[in-house]
Amino acid sequence: MHYVTRRETFNAAHKLALPTWSDERNREVFGKCANANWHGHNYDLRVTVSGSPDPVTGFVMDAKVLSQIIKRTVVDVLDHSNLNLDVDWFRDRLPTTENLTTAIWERLVDEVSAAGSALYRVRLYETENIYADYYGPAGRP
Numbered sequence: 773m774h775y776v777t778r779r780e781t782f783n784a785a786h787k788l789a790l791p792t793w794s795d796e797r798n799r800e801v802f803g804k805c806a807n808a809n810w811h812g813h814n815y816d817l818r819v820t821v822s823g824s825p826d827p828v829t830g831f832v833m834d835a836k837v838l839s840q841i842i843k844r845t846v847v848d849v850l851d852h853s854n855l856n857l858d859v860d861w862f863r864d865r866l867p868t869t870e871n872l873t874t875a876i877w878e879r880l881v882d883e884v885s886a887a888g889s890a891l892y893r894v895r896l897y898e899t900e901n902i903y904a905d906y907y908g909p910a911g912r913p
């Protein structure tokens with residue numbers, strides 16, 4: 773089995789604060805991430821597909837095709853956005869790194885399957901020190 777990873781980047785603003793909690797409680801749990809006036813991150817996304825290389829092309833999946841899928845379904849939606857206010861993926865969940873990886877998986881899995889490959893992992897760096905991995909349910913063959 774081979775694993776091929778495509779990197780894409782986007783930047784976005786967010787805050788981590790539950791609307792049903794008091795400011796004090798949000799501050800206690802989420803610290804400076806709960807600041808009322810937002811903060812931004814330069815997100816670094818790594819999308820990995822798995823499979824066997826095609827005997828002719830040597831590709832598991834053309835990384836350029838994977839890039840086009842990621843840009844259309846994820847980057848074009850998230851880049852330069854306010855994740856809490858602008859992106860309906862986060863209407864009912866906070867835009868944590870973990871929740872972003874789940875939402876990104878949900879947008880990519882069928883698109884990657886339709887392109888003849890299998891989504892293996894979504895990794896997202898929020899900062900140099902924080903990243904999340906998500907291995908979701910496999911797509912349809």
Ligand SMILES: Nc1nc2c(c(=O)[nH]1)N=C([C@H](O)[C@H](O)COP(=O)(O)OP(=O)(O)OP(=O)(O)O)CN2
Nearest residue numbers: 788804805811867868869870898899900901902904
């Ligand atoms: N499990 C998670 N923990 C945290 C998340 C997250 O998405 N999942 N997010 C945050 C905040 O968004 C916060 O903005 C992170 O920024 P910061 O604390 O500056 O990040 P670093 O740890 O890289 O910086 P240090 O200077 O090393 O503290 C927090 N937690």
